[in-house]
Amino acid sequence: MEISTPDGDGFRPLDEKSLVEYIKATPPLLAKLGGTVDNLHVKEVGDGNLNFVYIVVAPSGSLVIKQALPYIRSIGESWPMTKERAYFEAAALRIHGRLCPAHVPQVYHFDHAMSLIGMRYLEPPHIVLRKGLIAGVEYPLLAQHMAEYMSRTLFYTSLLYTTTTEHKRAVTEFCGNADMIRHTGQVVFSDPYKVSQYNRWTSPYLDRDAEAVRQDNFLKLEVAQLKSMFCERAQALIHGDLHTGSVMATQVSTQVIDPEFAFYGPMGFDMGAFLGNLILSFFAQDGHANQGNDRKAHKKWILRTIEETWNLFYQKFMALWNENKDGPGEAHLPTIYNNTDVLQLVQANFMGDLFHDSLGFGAAKMIRRIVGVAHVEDFESIYDASKRADCERKALNFAKMLMKERRKFTSTTEVVLAIQEVDS
Amino acid sequence: MEISTPDGDGFRPLDEKSLVEYIKATPPLLAKLGGTVDNLHVKEVGDGNLNFVYIVVAPSGSLVIKQALPYIRSIGESWPMTKERAYFEAAALRIHGRLCPAHVPQVYHFDHAMSLIGMRYLEPPHIVLRKGLIAGVEYPLLAQHMAEYMSRTLFYTSLLYTTTTEHKRAVTEFCGNADMIRHTGQVVFSDPYKVSQYNRWTSPYLDRDAEAVRQDNFLKLEVAQLKSMFCERAQALIHGDLHTGSVMATQVSTQVIDPEFAFYGPMGFDMGAFLGNLILSFFAQDGHANQGNDRKAHKKWILRTIEETWNLFYQKFMALWNENKDGPGEAHLPTIYNNTDVLQLVQANFMGDLFHDSLGFGAAKMIRRIVGVAHVEDFESIYDASKRADCERKALNFAKMLMKERRKFTSTTEVVLAIQEVDS
Numbered sequence: 001m002e003i004s005t006p007d008g009d010g011f012r013p014l015d016e017k018s019l020v021e022y023i024k025a026t027p028p029l030l031a032k033l034g035g036t037v038d039n040l041h042v043k044e045v046g047d048g049n050l051n052f053v054y055i056v057v058a059p060s061g062s063l064v065i066k067q068a069l070p071y072i073r074s075i076g077e078s079w080p081m082t083k084e085r086a087y088f089e090a091a092a093l094r095i096h097g098r099l100c101p102a103h104v105p106q107v108y109h110f111d112h113a114m115s116l117i118g119m120r121y122l123e124p125p126h127i128v129l130r131k132g133l134i135a136g137v138e139y140p141l142l143a144q145h146m147a148e149y150m151s152r153t154l155f156y157t158s159l160l161y162t163t164t165t166e167h168k169r170a171v172t173e174f175c176g177n178a179d180m181i182r183h184t185g186q187v188v189f190s191d192p193y194k195v196s197q198y199n200r201w202t203s204p205y206l207d208r209d210a211e212a213v214r215q216d217n218f219l220k221l222e223v224a225q226l227k228s229m230f231c232e233r234a235q236a237l238i239h240g241d242l243h244t245g246s247v248m249a250t251q252v253s254t255q256v257i258d259p260e261f262a263f264y265g266p267m268g269f270d271m272g273a274f275l276g277n278l279i280l281s282f283f284a285q286d287g288h289a290n291q292g293n294d295r296k297a298h299k300k301w302i303l304r305t306i307e308e309t310w311n312l313f314y315q316k317f318m319a320l321w322n323e324n325k326d327g328p329g330e331a332h333l334p335t336i337y338n339n340t341d342v343l344q345l346v347q348a349n350f351m352g353d354l355f356h357d358s359l360g361f362g363a364a365k366m367i368r369r370i371v372g373v374a375h376v377e378d379f380e381s382i383y384d385a386s387k388r389a390d391c392e393r394k395a396l397n398f399a400k401m402l403m404k405e406r407r408k409f410t411s412t413t414e415v416v417l418a419i420q421e422v423d424s
Numbered sequence: 425m426e427i428s429t430p431d432g433d434g435f436r437p438l439d440e441k442s443l444v445e446y447i448k449a450t451p452p453l454l455a456k457l458g459g460t461v462d463n464l465h466v467k468e469v470g471d472g473n474l475n476f477v478y479i480v481v482a483p484s485g486s487l488v489i490k491q492a493l494p495y496i497r498s499i500g501e502s503w504p505m506t507k508e509r510a511y512f513e514a515a516a517l518r519i520h521g522r523l524c525p526a527h528v529p530q531v532y533h534f535d536h537a538m539s540l541i542g543m544r545y546l547e548p549p550h551i552v553l554r555k556g557l558i559a560g561v562e563y564p565l566l567a568q569h570m571a572e573y574m575s576r577t578l579f580y581t582s583l584l585y586t587t588t589t590e591h592k593r594a595v596t597e598f599c600g601n602a603d604m605i606r607h608t609g610q611v612v613f614s615d616p617y618k619v620s621q622y623n624r625w626t627s628p629y630l631d632r633d634a635e636a637v638r639q640d641n642f643l644k645l646e647v648a649q650l651k652s653m654f655c656e657r658a659q660a661l662i663h664g665d666l667h668t669g670s671v672m673a674t675q676v677s678t679q680v681i682d683p684e685f686a687f688y689g690p691m692g693f694d695m696g697a698f699l700g701n702l703i704l705s706f707f708a709q710d711g712h713a714n715q716g717n718d719r720k721a722h723k724k725w726i727l728r729t730i731e732e733t734w735n736l737f738y739q740k741f742m743a744l745w746n747e748n749k750d751g752p753g754e755a756h757l758p759t760i761y762n763n764t765d766v767l768q769l770v771q772a773n774f775m776g777d778l779f780h781d782s783l784g785f786g787a788a789k790m791i792r793r794i795v796g797v798a799h800v801e802d803f804e805s806i807y808d809a810s811k812r813a814d815c816e817r818k819a820l821n822f823a824k825m826l827m828k829e830r831r832k833f834t835s836t837t838e839v840v841l842a843i844q845e846v847d848s
Contacts, residue, residue, distance in 0.1 A: 159655055164609055167655070168602035175599070178592035185588055185754065194759040217766040224756055224770050231583055231591070231755070232657050330609065331655070332648055335618040342641040346648050 010113030011083070014067055016042045019054055022116075023065075028109045029118045034060030050074070050081065050260070055121055062121040063108060068260070069115075075198075081183065085260040086115035088177040092262035093119065095237060096153045103149040105255050122248045122255050129247035129254075133281040134288060134378055136298045143305045145254035146247070146274060147312035154267045155320040157237035159331040167264075167330075171234045174263040181231070181263050184240065188368045189227035193220055198373035205389030209396055210371045222403045226360050234264035242273040243365065243376070244281065268357025271313065275412075276362030276399070278306050279419060280369060280378055283395035287382030299423075303416045310358070310412040314351060321347060356406050359415065363403035370396045398422045434537030435507070438491055440466045443478055446540075447489075452533045453542045458484030474498070474505065474684070479545055486545040487532060492684070493539075499622075505607065509684040510539035512601040516686035517543065519661060520577045527573040529679050546672045546679050553671035553678075557705040558712060558802055560722045567729045569678035570671070570698060571736035578691045579744040581661035583755040591688075591754075595658045598687040605655070605687050608664065612792050613651035617644055622797035629813030633820055634795045646827045650784050658688035666697040667789065667800070668705060692781025695737065699836075700786030700823070702730050703843060704793060704802050707819035711806030723847075727840045734782070734836040738775060745771060780830050783839065787827035794820045822846045 014022055023029045024037050033040065033056065041057045050073050054065040068086040072079045090110040097104035109118035132139065159167055191199055193214055201210045213219065239246065240261030248255045282302045285295040325343065326334045337343050369376045370392045379395075382388035398419060402409075409415055438446055447453045448461050457464070457480065465481045474497050478489040492510040496503045514534040521528035533542035556563065583591055615623055617638055625634045637643065663670065664685030672679045706726045709719040749767065750758045761767050793800045794816045803819075806812035822843060826833075833839055 159652070164606040164655060165602050168599045168605065172596050172599040175592045175596040178589050181592065182588040182754075190754075190757055190760060194757065194762075214760075217763070217769055220760055220766050221769045221773060224761070225773070228583070228659075228755060231588060232659050234656050234658060235652075330606075330614075331652060333614055333618065336614060336638075336644055337648070338618075339641070342644050345641055345645045349645060349649070 011115065013052070013069060014054075014065070014114075014116070016044060016054065019056070019065060022114075023056065026109060026111075026118070029063060029065075032061045032063045032108055032118075033058040050085075057121065062123065064105075064119050064121045066117045066119065067115055082179040083115035085177065085180050086110075086117060087112055088174060088180070088262050089258070089260035090117050091173070092237065092239070092259035093117070095157070096149075096239070096256070096259065099156045100149050100152040103145055103254050103256055105257060122253075122257075125250045126248040126253065126255065127250075128245055129249045130244040130277070130281070130377055132249055133244060133278075133302070134284070134381060136285075136288070136293060136295060138298065138301045139249050139251065139254070139305075141252060142249060142254055143308035144312055146256075146309050147316050149254070149256055150242075150267075150270055150274070151313050151316035151320060154236040154238070154270065155317055155324075157264075158235055158267070159329055160321055161324055161327055161329040163328050164330045167234075170237065171264040174237065177261070177263045180240070180261045181265075184261055185227060185231060187373050188364055189223050189230065192368045192372040193223060196373070199371060200373070200375070201371045202379075202385055202389040202392055205386060206371070206392060206396075209393055213367065213371055213396075213400070216400065218404055219400055222360065223364060226364055226403075229266050229357065230269060230361075233266045235266050236264065237262060238265045238267065238270045239273075240265065240269070242270045243277040244274070245277075245376075266357055266361070268354055268359075269361045271310070271354070271358035272361030272363075273365050274362075275306055275309065275358060276365040277369075277376070278302055278309070279362065279398065280366055280376055280395055282306075282419060283391050283398070283423070284376075284378035284382065287379070287384070287387050287391045303419065306419075307412040307416055310355070318347060318351070352410075355409070359402055359406035359409060363399040363406065366395055366399035367403070370399075394422055435539065437476070437493060438478075438489070438538075438540070440468060440478065443480070443489060446538075447480065450533060450535075450542070453487060453489075456485045456487045456532055456542075457482040474509075481545065486547065488529075488543050488545045490541045490543065491539055506603040507539035509601065509604050510534075510541060511536055512598060512604070512686050513682070513684035514541050515597070516661065516663070516683035517541070519581070520573075520663070520680070520683065523580045524573050524576040527569055527678055527680055529681060546677075546681075549674045550672040550677065550679065551674075552669055553673045554668040554701070554705070554801055556673055557668060557702075557726070558708070558805060560709075560712070560717060560719060562722065562725045563673050563675065563678070563729075565676060566673060566678055567732035568736055570680075570733050571740050573678070573680050574666075574691075574694055574698070575737050575740035575744060578660040578662070578694065579741055579748075581688075582659055582691070583753055584745055585748055585751055585753040587752050588754045591658075594661065595688040598661065601685070601687045604664070604685045605689075608685055609651060609655060611797050612788055613647055613654065616792045616796040617647060620797070623795060624797070624799070625795045626803075626809055626813040626816055629810060630795070630816060630820075633817055637791065637795055637820075637824070640824065642828055643824055646784065647788060650788055650827075653690050653781065654693060654785075657690045659690050660688065661686060662689045662691065662694045663697075664689065664693070666694045667701040668698070669701075669800075690781055690785070692778055692783075693785045695734070695778070695782035696785025696787075697789050699730055699733065699782060700789040701793075701800070702726055702733070703786065703822065704790055704800055704819055706730075706843060707815050707822070707847070708800075708802035708806065711803070711808070711811050711815045727843065730843075731836040731840055734779070742771060742775070776834075779833070783826055783830035783833060787823040787830065790819055790823035791827070794823075818846055 020037050039059055043055045045053050052067045056063050068083040070083045071077045072081050090107055093107050105120035107119045155161055239259045240263055246258045282299055285299050289295040379388055379392055444461050463483055467479045469477050476491045480487050492507040494507045495501045496505050514531055517531050529544035531543045579585055663683045670682045706723055709723050713719040803812055803816055
């Protein structure tokens with residue numbers, strides 16, 4: 001992986017034409033296309049909320065080029081956002097990829113000055129998981145793969161596995177992604193709870209619901225605690241934006257992309273993002289039901305996936321912990337945590353806290369997608385606004401309850417029962 | 425403040441003679457001595473556990489020179505410790521000094537290559553607070569001054585006052601003090617709970633007590649949580665070693681020195697260190713009682729000081745918060761926390777958590793001073809080992825209870841009652 005020095009002058013936004021010239025002049029990219037730019041097929045994919053993403057397919061190879069621009073693509077130059085995020089995305093892809101190569105696409109090339117990543121093209125039938133969920137597709141291996149990805153990336157980058165010295169070094173590096181952290185802090189934990197020009201919701205149906213969020217003192221108390229934990233707690237190298245739009249999936253493959261918000265933060269923020277977005281998908285299903293498909297089976301599958309994701313994560317994470325209890329991690333030295341009883345006490349406590357953190361962050365991620373700036377296609381693609389608002393309201397009420405009552409839940413089975421209660 | 429570039433070759437340990445040459449060649453130091461090194465009185469003060477400290481007094485001025493060596497002075501070259509700590513000490517003195525000039529000595533000069541700080545000499549009758557407490561001296565302004573110091577340094581460096589961006593920048597800088605953080609993590613949260621060559625205690629009296637600490641699973645569970653918080657939570661720029669040996673006091677002046685362990689950590693670690701060391705001092709008093717002075721009045725004063733330190737801190741911290749609620753801090757935006765009810769909810773929650781953190785960290789700091797590597801003069805100066813062990817056992821048992829039960833306490837009045845119960 002080649003890393004050039006950042007250079008203000010060295011940056012120029014590419015288009016489909018200059019991209020080909022760039023590839024031609026960049027050996028590691030050219031090699032992936034069989035050494036020639038003849039017969040290239042280049043397509044810019046408009047999905048990206050933030051970046052330009054080009055799919056490049058040649059007769060004997062393919063790749064994706066992702067370039068960050070110094071603002072948020074979907075909003076425009078009025079909302080600047082550092083293009084340095086490409087550096088942190090490349091770094092996180094590399095680190096997480098080493099820890100979990102099965103579920104992270106390979107990086108071929110990184111150009112710091114150009115804020116440009118060349119990486120594996122996730123070929124069809126890979127599609128964005130969110131779109132698959134909206135279409136009613138089931139992914140039998142999703143829970144297992146996501147549990148694998150989260151357990152490995154979070155465990156190995158935490159003090160359960162690393163030394164204090166290495167941990168502080170890595171924390172320092174990712175503190176550099178401060179602009180992105182600040183952005184998340186604002187759109188997830190602040191904007192939805194105040195009047196903001198960027199907030200929107202399904203109006204007029206949810207006008208009173210949005211106002212109720214802005215006037216709910218107990219909700220604001222909880223979100224203050226979650227924001228503090230998000231800003232202060234460097235627990236592990238988290239993806240930082242692990243919703244269902246950051247996952248590409250097929251029936252047999254699950255690939256996690258877009259870690260440009262990566263930093264050392266609380267583990268529960270990743271688990272919460274994923275579970276929260278599955279719950280959003282669940283509540284959106286009634287809006288997609290029709291005479292041909294009442295979506296009941298799909299809803300059941302989503303609930304099962306929520307349960308299994310946490311349960312498998314729990315198993316895998318604990319297995320990693322037990323395998324590595326005599327490893328380099330300085331959180332629990334083997335000479336202190338030297339009997340089964342104390343290790344089980346510590347593990348139960350750790351996992352219980354992580355579960356509650358995950359529910360809290362999951363709830364925050366749900367709320368912000370209904371009354372904050374960035375919405376999810378799960379709801380947005382329900383064209384009947386009244387029907388959409390009904391789905392969103394159920395999700396919002398569930399999320400508010402979950403954030404406030406999260407400490408009362410002891411398992412995802414209980415969470416699923418609570419979802420079904422709201423849904424019935 | 426002049427900061428030279430660090431340079432391996434530039435470092436040479438000074439002695440009393442070369443020190444004078446150094447001062448002569450360093451204008452900001454020379455100026456503080458009236459422009460001449462004639463009639464200098466130089467004295468190395470052996471108090472320092474870690475560093476060489478020279479008091480330099482001239483007819484028309486004075487200063488202190490502190491030089492860090494690349495190992496722990498009191499242990500020797502067998503325990504290396506980065507001399508970079510001088511950089512972080514100077515930085516913390518400067519930042520805390522700006523926030524609370526009344527209680528932090530002024531830095532005149534910092535030489536990075538030499539790991540050398542030139543600073544204000546705290547002239548007699550300033551003595552180390554710990555020594556004053558052992559001697560039975562009361563300090564009527566101590567609680568007020570320490571509350572002032574802690575409230576200002578902790579509030580202004582937290583997200584209650586700073587922006588996310590500035591906070592991450594500052595966190596990054598102090599992550600560089602990783603060696604010192606790792607050292608604290610080891611000696612406070614690990615060594616006392618395992619067999620370690622450096623641990624010691626009043627043997628044979630406390631042999632079973634020390635073993636009981638190493639076998640107490642519930643204590644190990646609590647200390648694991650405290651260690652995680654210490655390593656992961658970048659809440660504010662803490663002093664990092666705020667025991668009663670890091671304070672110089674007179675009846676009217678209180679000066680906090682030696683922040684070489686400073687980093688962005690949990691606020692409760694500072695408050696806990698100070699309160700925990702006052703409690704140690706309390707339990708040591710019976711060992712210093714004699715026919716002329718039963719120390720009863722002094723013990724009462726210590727308990728009052730514990731109560732007042734927290735209570736005044738609470739008042740001052742809340743006053744700063746209320747004054748600055750519309751300030752730059754991004755933890756609780758005024759547009760969200762926009763009514764008295766919600767602000768009070770958030771503040772009560774924050775201060776409750778900080779109180780429990782302080783008790784937990786305070787207990788950890790007490791335990792490590794009785795069965796860990798570094799002991800306190802409060803106990804060490806009780807020459808009758810059996811009497812010393814009795815005092816230490818009471819303190820140890822109280823600390824164990826406090827760590828496990830800390831969440832049940834709601835005020836320092838309750839803590840003081842619990843101390844009196846153990847003492848009776």
